[in-house]
Amino acid sequence: MKTTISTLTAILFAIQISFAQSYTISGYVFDAESGESLISATIYLPDEGEGTVSNIYGFYSLTHKAGPKTLDFSYIGYETKSVVLDLQQDTSFNIYLGSSVTLDEVEIIAERDADAPTNVQMSQVNVSVAQIKKTPMLLGEVDVIKAIQLLPGVQSGSEGFNGLYVRGGSPDQNLVILDGVPVYNISHLFGIFSVFNADALKNVTLIKGGFPAQYGGRLSSVLDIRMKEGNLKKFEGEGSIGAISSKLTLQGPIVSDKTSFLISGRRTYADLIAKPFIKRANRNNESQVDPTLYFYDFNAKLQHVINDSHRLFLSGYFGQDKFNFKLTEDELESAGGINWGNKIGALRWNWKLSDRLFANTTLTYSNYDLDINSSFKDVEANRTTEFSSKYISAIEDYAARFDLDFIPNPNNYIKFGGGAINHSYDPGAITLNFVAEQTNIDTLLGTTNQKSTEMYAYLQDEITLGKLKANIGLHFSAFDVDDTFYTSLQPRIGLRYLVNQDLSFKASYTQMAQYINLLTSESLLLPTDLWVPSTARIKPQTSWQAAAGISATVRENYNLTVEGFYKKMDNVLSFNEGASFLAALDGDWQSKVSQGVGEAYGAEVLLQKKEGKLTGWVGYTLSWNTRQFDNINFGNKYPFRYDRRHDLSVVLSYDLNDRISFSGNWVYGTGNAVTLPIYDVPTEVYRYGNGQEVVGEDFNSYSGINEKNSFRMSNFHRMDLGVSFHKKKKWGERTWVISVYNAYAHNNPFYISLDTDYEFNEVTQQGVETRTFKEIAILPLIPSVAYNFKF
Amino acid sequence: MKKLLILLAIITITTSCEDFFSATKEIDLGEFDGQVTVVGRLVNTDLETVEDLNTLSNLGVLVSRSRSVVDTSNFPLLKNADVRLTGSDGLDVSLNYNDQTGYYLPGEPSTGEFERIVVKENTTYLLVVDIPGEDRVEAKCETKTFGNIKNINVIKEDIKDNSSVLDRLQIEVDDPAGENFYYLSVLYEFPDGRGNSYYNTGYLYSVNSLFDDSPELFTDELFDGKNEVLEFWSERYLNGVNQQGESIQPDNVIVFVWSLSKEEYEFRRSVEANYNAQDNPFAEPSIVFSNIENGVGVFSMSRIERFVIPWE
Structure with a gap:
């Protein structure tokens, strides 16, 4: 290891020879109050017009010619700090930025941020956790995923649920990572809430295209969510008591400026509230129902600063959903339920090898498992019949990753690294146990465990050539499953031409490959969806995406981005017609799926204001999104279910003063594309008679579909409103949040149902059957109240 | 707190409309011309x-x-x-x-x-x-060229339950090159005691799974152009017992092998x-x-x- 690092250092030293008269300024950028590292803080040399940003660990490095320098350190919502120094040798120091927001002073000084025109990265949006917390949400539960759904290029799927469809991609094509660890199921309560507790989070970044080379393994997006590291300076806490859940987050130093902890927990309690009422309703019934429906989750993190060069982080997440019932009636007892949850853990080691070289080593664990169980027991006349079944499905990862940032000079920012992931899948198996008179069956059906290994390496350099900046990278990945070995070399190119500090043109081209797939219904994401690997028969999904656009700063505080994109996806997966998640039970899920082609293109506009009394964004997407499979829709191309021609989101919050703030969202979107059976076709006739003549006939028939997803639900629109009342207390701060979801109670269709009604006609003395298609909305106006506190 | 409640009430009242809690809306598909x-x-x-x-x-x-x-x-x-x-x-x-x-x-x-x-x-x-x-x-x-059935073998009562048994059906097919489509059906012919017969259907299952909905309908994708022995379970319901208390056995198993055109298969x-x-x-x-x-x-x-x- 030591030899490798020495060799590496020698090579890197050679690269910087041409900058021999230059010296390096390096260190970390921290929040002054908590000691949290600040991601993408700007370090700028105003005299030279050059600068850099801190990486995701807060580390920065800037190499420049010797001489007197002025460095401005800035970060959104923080006071800018200027440092003047005479650069005559490599210099290392950490910067602590103080928040510019206090309850007494709401005026915020505008700063540039990482989404600004100067940044080479395009198709990336950083959403501050503070903004997410201000956004009114369903049942008042702050939700990262629902906030992300409001961004251009992201379709929400079914209203009120946590589907993420980014630039025409499927949900499995999103790499959702929490502290660098993939999260395989992002939903609680069947998708109504996400697994991310905003109080424990520091940073949320969505990348929809122009993917930097360090990311891989998914086709459509990277949602990089970072947990807070824990306050190194002082003990603090925050929490919330809401309509459906409560949560509490505590953090503080174990050893001041050395070791910190963070722990955060959340639980819903609808079941606890409902239980007494259900018991009361049941008291006169023979049958007794005992339901359980809740979720809980915990986030925890330990941070230890060994010295200025070494830092260790240990973080974890554990969440579980439980949805069970028990029914008792006479001697019959039946029970059933569905339980699912994620467990993830990460051990991270930051190592500042030199002023220009920063290493990060991560060991991670991720597990998602699901079980569906049912049982009954019937005790009758000394005869007992028992049946139980359990459906299980899981994916488990062990992974290691090594990343290096090398900043030899202001014109090059090199990143390279690699890693390996060991995947283990249990894509659906069922255990059955049946005990009755003379019978005892105990069997296991379904697919057995399968393993695969995914490996990758990457290299990228962000090169500055005057006004032109390029991020050139290569991502190599390989996948070993059974006796099949896949490889993929993926070029990644990002370009930026800076017209002036307020305007730039950007373009990108990226290729991606994906080796693990989610077998899911198009209509709804469910915890029962199965993660399965690419196999000899199921080829890896691949894509390429090209995007171009402009990024501009308008009137100081407004960032405007306009982008056009085209994405082609190969080997995308879909269940065959008529198949569903039970496909895995027959031992060969591969025969129940098809691989085909996906295509998406469109334009996105995002006008964002991150500072001032009024903050938020307006996002608009115009897009087309299709799929084509040889075995589906008779090989004809059809619109993807979430092909949405127009999608508009307005997300605003306004701080009236230090005591009251308002927030609101308005969303509008083209209706989802759905498949409707619109005609009946007879296939067989049975004529019957009275022995002499035919008196009637019955038909067998099927309901016909013209084209898949050829019908559009009504367009949807919705307004959510919220108002927050802040008050400073002796012990800290409290906030009452009142919000209304779907404030004008618009019936946004969730699904379409064919209803059949029977009426008895008194005249003809016959029953009359009528059928109508109805759009069903499930989320009317929903008010909520939450009490938040912070100390 | 009082102010908050008043505000909440105002929002609720002002957003009321006639179909406030009506969560359904009829869809008109328009005129339909039958084909x-x-x-x-x-x-x-x-x-x-x-x-x-x-x-x-x-x-x-x-x-x-x-x-x-x-x-x-x-x-x-x-x-x-x-x-x-x-x-x-x-x-x-x-x-x-x-x-x-x-x-x-x-x-x-x-x-x-x-x-x-x-x-x-x-x-x-x-x-x-x-x-x-x-x-x-x-x-x-x-x-297309039809497959040639070379041999059919029935292994009786491979798996037995109280009310039914699973017979193992082995069908040797000489499949011609090219796409072929098959469908199987099975009848058990029982004596009715009066010199005639009655028939019970044998329900087919894949030998690999009880959850494959229709193993009786299949293509030659996995054995194209080969001589292959295909195996199925055929579920036979037990039809009572004879005077000796033994299960009544069928006289014959009748297997129908359908060579389908692609149109019929699809x-x-x-x-x-x-x-x-x-x-x-x-x-x-x-x-x-x-x-x-x-x-x-x-x-x-x-x-x-x-x-x-x-x-x-």
Whole structure:
């Protein structure tokens, strides 16, 4: 290891020879109050017009010619700090930025941020956790995923649920990572809430295209969510008591400026509230129902600063959903339920090898498992019949990753690294146990465990050539499953031409490959969806995406981005017609799926204001999104279910003063594309008679579909409103949040149902059957109240 | 707190509207013009096989009209059509409407002149339906080289339960090169004690899974051009006991091996998928195969072979 690092250092030293008269300024950028590292803080040399940003660990490095320098350190919502120094040798120091927001002073000084025109990265949006917390949400539960759904290029799927469809991609094509660890199921309560507790989070970044080379393994997006590291300076806490859940987050130093902890927990309690009422309703019934429906989750993190060069982080997440019932009636007892949850853990080691070289080593664990169980027991006349079944499905990862940032000079920012992931899948198996008179069956059906290994390496350099900046990278990945070995070399190119500090043109081209797939219904994401690997028969999904656009700063505080994109996806997966998640039970899920082609293109506009009394964004997407499979829709191309021609989101919050703030969202979107059976076709006739003549006939028939997803639900629109009342207390701060979801109670269709009604006609003395298609909305106006506190 | 409650009340009141809690909205699909429906899934009737078929839909052609899914009236039978079946092997048969059955049948079935049809391999068949006042409706179907069944073996009572047993069925097929489609059905022939027989269906399962919905319908994708022994479970319900207290055993197992045209395979597969999707909100919707020009439905030709395996 030591030899490798020495060799590496020698090579890197050679690269910087041409900058021999230059010296390096390096260190970390921290929040002054908590000691949290600040991601993408700007370090700028105003005299030279050059600068850099801190990486995701807060580390920065800037190499420049010797001489007197002025460095401005800035970060959104923080006071800018200027440092003047005479650069005559490599210099290392950490910067602590103080928040510019206090309850007494709401005026915020505008700063540039990482989404600004100067940044080479395009198709990336950083959403501050503070903004997410201000956004009114369903049942008042702050939700990262629902906030992300409001961004251009992201379709929400079914209203009120946590589907993420980014630039025409499927949900499995999103790499959702929490502290660098993939999260395989992002939903609680069947998708109504996400697994991310905003109080424990520091940073949320969505990348929809122009993917930097360090990311891989998914086709459509990277949602990089970072947990807070824990306050190194002082003990603090925050929490919330809401309509459906409560949560509490505590953090503080174990050893001041050395070791910190963070722990955060959340639980819903609808079941606890409902239980007494259900018991009361049941008291006169023979049958007794005992339901359980809740979720809980915990986030925890330990941070230890060994010295200025070494830092260790240990973080974890554990969440579980439980949805069970028990029914008792006479001697019959039946029970059933569905339980699912994620467990993830990460051990991270930051190592500042030199002023220009920063290493990060991560060991991670991720597990998602699901079980569906049912049982009954019937005790009758000394005869007992028992049946139980359990459906299980899981994916488990062990992974290691090594990343290096090398900043030899202001014109090059090199990143390279690699890693390996060991995947283990249990894509659906069922255990059955049946005990009755003379019978005892105990069997296991379904697919057995399968393993695969995914490996990758990457290299990228962000090169500055005057006004032109390029991020050139290569991502190599390989996948070993059974006796099949896949490889993929993926070029990644990002370009930026800076017209002036307020305007730039950007373009990108990226290729991606994906080796693990989610077998899911198009209509709804469910915890029962199965993660399965690419196999000899199921080829890896691949894509390429090209995007171009402009990024501009308008009137100081407004960032405007306009982008056009085209994405082609190969080997995308879909269940065959008529198949569903039970496909895995027959031992060969591969025969129940098809691989085909996906295509998406469109334009996105995002006008964002991150500072001032009024903050938020307006996002608009115009897009087309299709799929084509040889075995589906008779090989004809059809619109993807979430092909949405127009999608508009307005997300605003306004701080009236230090005591009251308002927030609101308005969303509008083209209706989802759905498949409707619109005609009946007879296939067989049975004529019957009275022995002499035919008196009637019955038909067998099927309901016909013209084209898949050829019908559009009504367009949807919705307004959510919220108002927050802040008050400073002796012990800290409290906030009452009142919000209304779907404030004008618009019936946004969730699904379409064919209803059949029977009426008895008194005249003809016959029953009359009528059928109508109805759009069903499930989320009317929903008010909520939450009490938040912070100390 | 009082102010908050007042504010909440104001929001609720101001957002009221007449359909505030009405969460449904009717959809008007517009006018629907029914298409001529032709369903002709014909099989060879040159063997006694025909007598074992329990459906008329494989003997004749149904000519009707599709209707809107919200229309609850009965399907109309179009009785005045001119229906003709021709084949590249020289087959040329008129099918005539039979009011007893509602189907167009080959020959003159009303007079007992029922015309037998031989379904040959590598033959192109054409079905033409002319209805006064309508565009000509026609469909084409091609048969390929049929697979050759070399041997069928039944392993009795491989798995036994209280009410039924699973017999293991082994079918050796010599599959010709190229795409082929098969369908299997099984009957158990029991003595009724009065010198006649009665039949029970054997329900087929994949030997790999109890959850494969239709193992009886399959392609040669995994054994194209090879000699292969295919295995299935056939579920046989136990039909009581004889005077000695032993289970009544069948006299014969009758196995029908259908060599399907691609059209018949696609129709069977897609109809089954369509039915599966109807009551399952999580299943992908399925479009039913149609090869009818100027109409909807299916025209297919299949050959059935019948194998009688005595129960030893």
